[in-house]
Amino acid sequence: MKKLGFTVFLLVLSMVFVTYVFSAGQAEAKREIPDKLVIGSLEPLTGAHAVFGSEAKLGTEIAVRHINEAGGIKSLGGVKLEVAAEDCGENADTAKLGAESLISKHKPIAIVGLYISRLTVAASEVTEREKVILMVDALVDSVTEMGRRYLFRPGPKASQHGKSAVEFVLGASKKSGTNIQRVAILNEDSAFGRSNAMGATESAITNGLTIVYQREYPYDISDVSSIINDIAAAKPDFVVHCPYFMDAILFANTFKESGKIPKFISGMGACGYTDPESINALGTTAEYYSNTFSYNPAKDTAQNRKFVEDFRKETGHIPTEAGGMDYYITWTLKEALELSGRLFPDDPLNPDNIRKAFLQLDLQSGPAVDTFPTNRITFTETGDNPHARAVILQVINGEPKVVWPFDTAETTAVFPRPDTTY
Known part of the structure; x- marks a missing residue:
């Protein structure tokens, strides 16, 4: 009888223990949400x-x-x-x-x-x-x-920005009846500038353009007059450029001072030329510059x-x-x-x-x-969104305006630049 009572006691104790462990496990599995x-x-x-x-x-x-x-x-x-x-x-x-x-x-x-x-x-x-x-x-x-x-x-991605900069110029040239065949490609020498330039280069080759000049430079460069002279000597129809901030200001001012301005200067990579800080720094010199952006404010x-x-x-x-x-x-x-x-x-x-x-x-x-440039966001295993695209902003009358893609633009691009000298 004593053996039976002890056995029952052990059985009850085991059930209590299992119930406790199960309850504790449930409590642990259901994580608390913080305040x-x-x-x-x-x-x-x-x-x-x-x-x-x-x-x-x-x-x-x-x-x-x-x-x-x-x-x-x-x-x-x-x-x-x-x-x-x-x-x-x-x-x-x-x-x-x-x-x-x-x-x-x-x-x-x-x-x-x-x-x-x-x-x-x-x-x-x-x-x-x-x-x-x-x-x-x-x-x-x-x-x-x-x-x-x-x-x-x-x-x-940066390469998409580079491709977009070229595609925009080609589309704008067709709309305006401007002959575009020759391109110069510039970028600051980080992985950022290089990725943009790779996209622009790929698009230029795909579209049958002749790359007449290509140059990387340090982003903290202090004198770009020789680069401007080399570009002018190569006689491109347009320049595609990936700067950061201060180098974009330096290039824009030097282009103006030199009087050697191509039909268009198309920024890529969303840094410089068309952001509000660059426009404030450049004043009227910022007119007609464009750049690619990962966001469409319009x-x-x-x-x-x-x-x-x-x-x-x-x-x-x-x-x-x-x-x-x-x-x-x-x-x-x-x-x-x-x-x-x-x-x-x-x-x-x-x-x-x-x-x-x-x-x-x-x-x-x-x-x-x-608030996204396109109308879909998904992710691949690598973490990229395959539906991502860039837009183009151009400085027109001192304001950055969305000019590409053309079907969602808030205004018509000024193309070619009215101040072009070659």
Whole structure:
């Protein structure tokens, strides 16, 4: 009898233990959603590229404000977002330190940044190791060719920018009846400039153009008069150029001072010539320059108009590349979090589950698409969006205007330049 009682006791104890373990396992499996989710903004906020980084950060901040006003992440119970910003500096070491600092201090669910491709590559070593989603606004093609599992880029590649710069000129020349056969290709000598130039070169060859001059130069170059003279001697019909900021100002001023101006100068890569800061620095010299952009400030949707209005209130000008990209990037991240909440309700913030959600996204409407240059956002295994395209802005009467693609342009391009001298 005693043996039977002891056996019953052990059986009851075992059942209690199993019930406890099962309940504890269930509690552990269902992850708690925090009171807020931190989005990291890691951008160059000091140094030569701060002009881009400060606007990128603002784009993320406005997006987070709009997301919170719309109810936060609804599949996660309406949890709100919060931005934590960090300066990534100007080199690989400061970019890594910035990523490490942001992650250790704020535990972000994702990081948006870093605009400059070489800084993106460096910081991605940290985010990959820590399994933090990195949403990039950098253009260099190879950024998504490194095998990073937690890195995603909604916007177009640099090579697409280069191709677009050439395609725009060819289209504008046909519309105006201008003969275009000869092209000069210029780029600053980083991977960014080289990727843009590769796209332009490929498009030029595909379209049967003759490349009469091609040159790389250091982005901190201080005298470009010999390059301008060499270009004039080669007699191109147009120049395709990938600068950063200060070198674009130097080239534009030197072209004007030399009096040697081709039929058109087509920027590529979204840095210089047509952004508000470049227009302010160049004054009337900025007239007729164009550049490619990963964001369309003239897209006629209510969401885009709201963003442009709020951005203008804070800066006095419209958003262009950096601010616009980080706005739709942040909204894309929001949609991935929403999907992760629906697909993985027990563990929606697990980085592997968020990654799976990104790979299942197919956005064809909503705020992210309403502010995106095309009307679809999906992701390949490498983290690229195969539907990404660039637009062209041209400075006309002191204002950057969308002039390409022609079917969605807000005005007609001025082509060729009325001040051309050869």
